Amino acid sequence: MGRFSGKRILITGGTSGMGLAGARRIVAEGGQVIVTGMSKEHLDETKQALPGALILRNDAGDPVAADALAEKVRELGSLDGLWLNAGYAAVAAIEDIDAAFFDRMMNANVRGPVLQLAKLSSYLNKGSSVVLTSSTATYEGAPIASTYAATKGAMIAMARSWASALGERQIRVNVVVPGPIETNFRNFMADDFRRKFEADVVGHLALARVGTAEEAAAVALFLLSDDASYVTGSQYAVDGGLIMQ
Template identity: 45%
Template sequence: MGQLDGKTALVTGATSGIGLASARRLVREGATVFITGRRKDVLEGVAAQIGAIGVQADVSDLEALDEVVRVVREHGRGLDVLFANAGGGEFAALPDITWEHYATTFNTNVGGTIFTVQKALPLLNEGASVIITSSNIDVKGSPSFSVYAATKAALRSFTRSWAAELVGRRIRVNAIAPGPIGTPGLRGLAADEAGADALLDGLASGVPMARLGAPEEIADTVLFLAGAGSSFVTGSEIYVDGGASQI
């Protein structure tokens, strides 16, 4: 028997990286898992591969989120786990920040998370677990990544406030703060493959454990927060970063 037999979960941004690894792990633990992604062809392939139900959606599009909620509601069992994972960012030094860069990053990371959780609220069963992807950068300074860092600090704050708001329904709200994780999204921050290799090597050198994390290591933490083992944990942020923000 899996740890999540009979449970229903929604994972946003689940076609690669942390979202994919987490959705796969939840499926293996017995949950019925809904996943979202922006590219229909990729989403359908991933859903078929891992045994999930795909719903095409960009989390910054409120109508798309309404469709996600409609599909989950038709399943008729509500949600026991909501992993609000979708997000992204790109480098921009202070002189180069544009309104578009700011608005796109905040609309996706902050707005997308707010309205994913808000629209899912009626579906959340008593005792459900809401998990938010933050980042260890929310307590660090990083050149040329300030807008992204600010969005993650905002998500940390929302985690505390929502945990307080929802405790009466026994809904737990927690955040995961990954450090540098070996994902396509991380490589995509660089302009080319050589730059990506240099970026990842540089990031790994700043981790006390001297390596990048794997998406599956974040998935392990997602499973912990999704299951009964974290029943007395809410309002918290768990750093999964090889000690980068702590040592």
């Protein structure tokens, strides 16, 4: 009997990186997973990796996507856990930010999770868990990451309010705050810039190495599991000591 035996967990942005690592482990621990993603390549690969899972193409930045997701969950019945992990990242100097840049990131990283929880909250069983993925970018003060950092800071603020709102149903809401993790999430950066960025970050880490997707997912799964039954409104940094929080 695993921690997730008999439980159904929905992971948005679960076809790569931390989300996929988490989905694999939930299945290994006896659970059922619903996974969303955008890339056809990643969706196809996830179908091969998790043959018993429900794999859905769903764009968190689309205002009607949450309705489609809720309809699928309604057909299944209910959820025991929800990991709002889908996200979009880009960087820009202050003077290069325009409305389209701002809206795309806010729509995916803030409006998306808000609408997803609004539509899915009624399907969360008593005693279930919600986990949000933030980022150490919230605290780093990187000069070209202001909009991204703002969206990830919003996740932390929303989680505290949601923990209060859902506490009467014994539903817990917590945040995982990854730092430098080996995923494809920074592939939007030019190769040379990404290598310099990662080298600079590693130089500030107490553990002096980049973390793995599995290490980050392990913390999210702790929060999703009954092992964290008295933990809510909290944030857990998984960052090798980057922000020492």
